[in-house]
Amino acid sequence: MNMMTRRGFLAASAAAAAFPIPRTAMARxxxxxxxxxxxxxLDINGRAATVFGLAGPxxxxxxxxxxxxxxxxLTNTLDIDxxxxxxxQTPPNVQDGVPNMPSPMLARGETRSYSFEARSGTHWMHSHVPTQEMQLLAAPLIVRRPEDLTxxxxxxVMFLHDFSFKPPEEVLADIGGGHGAVSHGLHGNHGASTATQPMPDGGHGAMNGMAGMGGMSMDLNDYDWDAYLANDRTLSDPEVxxxxxxGRIRLRVINAAAATxxxxxxxxxxxRLVAVDGHDVLPVSAARFGLAMGQRLDLDIDLPSERGAWPILALREGARERTGLILATPGAEVQRIDxxxxxxxxxxxxxxxxxxxxLARTALPKRxxxxxxxxxxxxxxxPYVWTINGAIWGQHSPVTARTGERVVLSFHNTSMMGHxxxxxxxxxxxVALNGKAMAGALRDTVYVPPNSMVDVALDAGEAARWMLHCHHMPHLATGMMTEFQVIA
Known part of the structure; x- marks a missing residue:
C-alpha cells in the first residue's frame, strides 16, 4: 500500500483543526x-465544494x-435565512430552533442570543431546514463533565456526513422521482451485491436493500452520495x-448525515460503548457499533503500547462505501485506505x-x-411520501400530553425503511422492543427498523409545541413530522 499524502483544506477555508477538543474552554x-x-x-476528493458551517471560537x-x-x-452571515x-439540549421552547415554532428564522446579518442550562454529553447543532442541513450547516456541541477534565x-470527535455536489433541491427531486440510489430494492439492483440478511420475520433477502419482509423489499439507502465525510474529509485524505x-481515547461519534x-x-x-445520545449506558464491548442519523456514540478505546496507526472507519450500511479517521502514534507509518x-x-x-x-446507568424514576x-x-x-399516523406535516394531528405526565410513545414502523x-x-x-420490556438507554433519537415497534417513556415538560420527526432528511422534507403538544 502507498504512503498517504496530506492535502488539507483549500486556502479559502484554512484554519486550525476543524473539530478540536482543547483541554480548557476558549472563553470565560x-x-x-x-x-x-x-x-x-472544502476539498472533497480533489474538488472544491462550497458548503455551510457553524464556526465557534x-x-x-x-x-x-x-x-x-x-x-x-448566533450570527447569520449566509445569504439566506x-x-x-x-x-x-432541552432549552426553553422559544430557543429550540424550529422555524416559526415559535421563533422566526434569522435574516442575513442578524444576531440572536441564547441562554439556558446546558445538558452534558456529546450533542450537536444543525439547521432545522432540511436542505441547509444537507449543505453541512451543522457542527458538534460538546458539553463536558468534571471527569472529562480529570x-x-x-x-x-468524529463528525459524519454524506455529501452531494448537486444542490440539495436537486437531490430531493432525484430521490422523489425514483432516481436516487442504484442499490435499493424498489428502484432496481444494477450490479449491486446480493448478500442475504435475516429479517425479524424470518425472511431473507439481499442486505443492499432487497431484504425480504413478508414478500416486500426493504430499502436501506435511497441515494448514492458523492462522498462520505468524517470531520469534513474523505479517506483520500483523512484526518490523522x-x-x-x-493511551486511552474517548471517541465521540456524531452521525450528522442526511440519509446514511x-x-x-x-x-x-x-x-467499549459507554454512552449514547449523551447519556451513560452500562459498557458494551465490541469492535463495531451502528449509528443512525441524529444519534451519537461515546466509545472508550485502549490503544496498544507499541507504535502504530489504527483506522476508525464508518461503514455505510448495505454498501461498500466508507469514511473515517486514523489514530496514529508519532512516527507511525500511515497507509492509504480504499x-x-x-x-x-x-x-x-x-x-x-x-x-x-x-441499558441506562440511571433510568427514569418508576411511576x-x-x-x-x-x-x-x-x-x-x-410515490416518495413518508407519514406519521397516516398524515404528512400540515395535515397531522398533534400528539398531546399535559406537563408532568408520564407518557409512553410507541413507534410502530410499517414501512420498508428504518426511521x-x-x-x-x-x-x-x-422501555420496550417489539413488546419486550426493558430498562433501555436514555435517548433523544431512537432507530425504528422496518416491521418493528419501539416504546419510549418520558415525562412531559414545558407546555409548548415540540417537534417529533424522522431524522432522515428526505423523509422529513416529504412530511414525516408531527408535533408533541404539551399543555399546562
Whole structure:
C-alpha cells in the first residue's frame, strides 16, 4: 500500500483543526460564545465544494466546560435565512430552533442570543431546514463533565456526513422521482451485491436493500452520495489524529448525515460503548457499533503500547462505501485506505439486537403511565411520501400530553425503511422492543427498523409545541413530522 499524502483544506477555508477538543474552554464562562453560520470551502476528493458551517471560537462547533451555561450569540452571515436547533439540549421552547415554532428564522446579518442550562454529553447543532442541513450547516456541541477534565484520556470527535455536489433541491427531486440510489430494492439492483440478511420475520433477502419482509423489499439507502465525510474529509485524505502509545481515547461519534446509517468499526482495537445520545449506558464491548442519523456514540478505546496507526472507519450500511479517521502514534507509518470496502456492510439493527444491549446507568424514576400514544410510521418509495399516523406535516394531528405526565410513545414502523425518530425538548428512555420490556438507554433519537415497534417513556415538560420527526432528511422534507403538544 502507498504512503498517504496530506492535502488539507483549500486556502479559502484554512484554519486550525476543524473539530478540536482543547483541554480548557476558549472563553470565560460568563461571556457569550460567538457562533457564526457561514459559507466555507472544502476539498472533497480533489474538488472544491462550497458548503455551510457553524464556526465557534476554536473551529467548527462549540465546547462547553462543566457547569458552563449555554450562552451563545448566533450570527447569520449566509445569504439566506436560517435557524439552528440544539440537538440533545432541552432549552426553553422559544430557543429550540424550529422555524416559526415559535421563533422566526434569522435574516442575513442578524444576531440572536441564547441562554439556558446546558445538558452534558456529546450533542450537536444543525439547521432545522432540511436542505441547509444537507449543505453541512451543522457542527458538534460538546458539553463536558468534571471527569472529562480529570480523566487520563484523549478526546476525539468524529463528525459524519454524506455529501452531494448537486444542490440539495436537486437531490430531493432525484430521490422523489425514483432516481436516487442504484442499490435499493424498489428502484432496481444494477450490479449491486446480493448478500442475504435475516429479517425479524424470518425472511431473507439481499442486505443492499432487497431484504425480504413478508414478500416486500426493504430499502436501506435511497441515494448514492458523492462522498462520505468524517470531520469534513474523505479517506483520500483523512484526518490523522496523533495519539500516545498505550493511551486511552474517548471517541465521540456524531452521525450528522442526511440519509446514511453508519457502522463504526474500530478494527484491531476493541471499543467499549459507554454512552449514547449523551447519556451513560452500562459498557458494551465490541469492535463495531451502528449509528443512525441524529444519534451519537461515546466509545472508550485502549490503544496498544507499541507504535502504530489504527483506522476508525464508518461503514455505510448495505454498501461498500466508507469514511473515517486514523489514530496514529508519532512516527507511525500511515497507509492509504480504499474508500470502497471489499465486502458490503450489513443492514443496521434490523432485529434491534444492538438496542437490546443498551441499558441506562440511571433510568427514569418508576411511576405509573398517565398517557400512551401509538405512532404508526408509514410511507413508500413510489410515490416518495413518508407519514406519521397516516398524515404528512400540515395535515397531522398533534400528539398531546399535559406537563408532568408520564407518557409512553410507541413507534410502530410499517414501512420498508428504518426511521430514526427524534423528539425535541425531552429525554426519553427506551422501555420496550417489539413488546419486550426493558430498562433501555436514555435517548433523544431512537432507530425504528422496518416491521418493528419501539416504546419510549418520558415525562412531559414545558407546555409548548415540540417537534417529533424522522431524522432522515428526505423523509422529513416529504412530511414525516408531527408535533408533541404539551399543555399546562
Amino acid at each position: 464562562a460568563d461571556a457569550p460564545l460567538a457562533l457564526i453560520a457561514a459559507t466555507r470551502t 476554536s473551529g467548527q462547533g462549540l465546547i462547553l466546560d462543566p457547569g458552563q451555561r449555554f450562552q451563545v450569540d 436560517t435557524i439552528i436547533h440544539w440537538h440533545g 480523566a487520563d484520556r484523549q478526546e476525539v 489524529v496523533q495519539v500516545e502509545r498505550g 446509517v453508519f457502522w463504526i468499526d474500530s478494527g484491531k482495537v476493541a471499543a 474508500a470502497m470496502a471489499e465486502v458490503v456492510a450489513p443492514a443496521f439493527d434490523i432485529d434491534l439486537a444492538q438496542e437490546a444491549k443498551l 405509573p403511565v398517565d398517557r400512551s400514544h401509538m405512532l404508526m410510521l408509514g410511507g413508500s418509495m413510489q 430514526p425518530m427524534h423528539l425535541h425538548g425531552h429525554v426519553f428512555q427506551v
